[in-house]
Amino acid sequence: MPGDVTPIEVAAALLLVVVTVALSAWQRLGLGSSVAWASIRALLQLLAIGSGLVFVVRPDSPIALSWLWVMAMVGFAAETTARRVPEFPAIRWLALTSFAAAGVVTLGIIFGLGIFPVEGRTVVPLAGMMIGNAMTATILVARRLVAEFGDKRSEVEARLALGQSSRQAARPYLREALRTALIPQIETTKAVGIVFLPGAMTGLILAGVDPIDAVLVQVVVMYLVLGAAATTTVIIALGVRRHVFTPDHRLVPLQPDVERANRSS
Numbered sequence: 001m002p003g004d005v006t007p008i009e010v011a012a013a014l015l016l017v018v019v020t021v022a023l024s025a026w027q028r029l030g031l032g033s034s035v036a037w038a039s040i041r042a043l044l045q046l047l048a049i050g051s052g053l054v055f056v057v058r059p060d061s062p063i064a065l066s067w068l069w070v071m072a073m074v075g076f077a078a079e080t081t082a083r084r085v086p087e088f089p090a091i092r093w094l095a096l097t098s099f100a101a102a103g104v105v106t107l108g109i110i111f112g113l114g115i116f117p118v119e120g121r122t123v124v125p126l127a128g129m130m131i132g133n134a135m136t137a138t139i140l141v142a143r144r145l146v147a148e149f150g151d152k153r154s155e156v157e158a159r160l161a162l163g164q165s166s167r168q169a170a171r172p173y174l175r176e177a178l179r180t181a182l183i184p185q186i187e188t189t190k191a192v193g194i195v196f197l198p199g200a201m202t203g204l205i206l207a208g209v210d211p212i213d214a215v216l217v218q219v220v221v222m223y224l225v226l227g228a229a230a231t232t233t234v235i236i237a238l239g240v241r242r243h244v245f246t247p248d249h250r251l252v253p254l255q256p257d258v259e260r261a262n263r264s265s
Contacts, residue, residue: 014039057120066123073128074099077135084139088146090243091236095138098235102134102228103127109227115220129200129221133185134228141181141233145240148173149251156251166245174237181233189222198222 017039024031056065077099082092107127109115116122149156152173159169192198193215197205200221204214244252 010043053124056124059119061120063118063120063123066120069124070103070127073131074103077131081135081139081142085142085146088142088240088243090239091142094236094239094243095142095232097239098138098232099131099134101235102130102231105231106130106224106228110220110224126221126224130224130228133225134232137181137185137229138232138236140184141177141236142240144177144180145173145237148177149240149244153251153253160249160251166241166249166251169249170241170245174241178233178237182229185226185229189226192218192222 017035020035021032023029024035052069055061056069074096078092078096081095082089085091107123107130110126111118111123116126149170156169156173160166198218198221201214201218204217205211246252
C-alpha cells in the first residue's frame with residue numbers, strides 16, 4: 001500500500017533533513033542545530049501522539065475519550081497563545097473561549113449535518129486541523145492588536161477626544177488586524193489545487209483513496225479551517241477591544257514586553 005511506510009524508510013527520509021542542514025551550513029545561516037532539533041522533536045512528538053491515538057480512534061473506544069482529547073488540545077492551544085502574546089495576560093481566557101466557540105460552531109455543523117460520522121477517527125483529526133490552523137490566525141490578530149493599540153495610542157486617544165466611543169475609535173484597528181489574520185487563510189484557500197495540494201488530500205491519495213473522494217474531503221476540511229479561523233479571530237478581536245478600554249471609554253496603558261515576547265516565540 002502507498003501509505004505503508006516502514007521505520008527504515010522514515011530513516012531514509014532523514015536524508016532530506018541532512019540536505020537542509022547542509023544548505024544552512026553552506027550559506028552560513030546558523031540554523032543547522034535548530035533544523036536537526038525541530039526534526040527530532042517533531043518525530044518524537046508525533047510518535048507519542050500516535051501511540052495515544054491508537055487507543056482513542058479504535059472503533060470500540062468510547063467517544064468520550066475523543067472529546068477529552070479535543071478538550072486537551074483546546075487547553076494546550078490557549079496556553080500556547082498566551083505564551084506567544086505575554087504582554088496581554090487576558091489572552092489565555094480569550095483564546096480558550098474562542099477555540100471552544102470555534103469548535104462548537106465548526107464541529108457542530110460538520111457532525112450535526114452528518115457530513116462525517118461522530119467517531120474517534122474523525123473527531124480528533126478534524127478538531128486538530130481546526131484548532132491548529134485557527135491558533136495561527138488567533139496569535140496573529142492578538143499580536144497585531146496589541147501592537148496597534150500600543151504604537152498608535154495617541155491616534156486612538158485623539159478619536160476618543162473627538163467624541164467617538166471606544167467601539168468607534170477601535171474599529172479601524174480591529175478591521176485591519178482581522179484582515180491581516182484572515183487574508184493568509186483566504187489566499188491559501190484560493191490557491192489550493194493550483195499552486196499546491198493540501199495535506200489531507202495528499203495523505204488520502206497516498207493511502208490509495210480515489211482522488212475525487214479525496215478532493216471532497218479536502219474541501220470540507222478547508223471550509224472547516226476557514227470558518228474556525230474567522231470565528232476565533234473575531235472573538236479575540238472583540239475581547240481585546242473590551243479589555244483595553246475602560247467602561248468610561250478610556251484606553252488602558254499597554255506596555256508590551258518585547259523581550260518576553262521574543263523568548264516565547
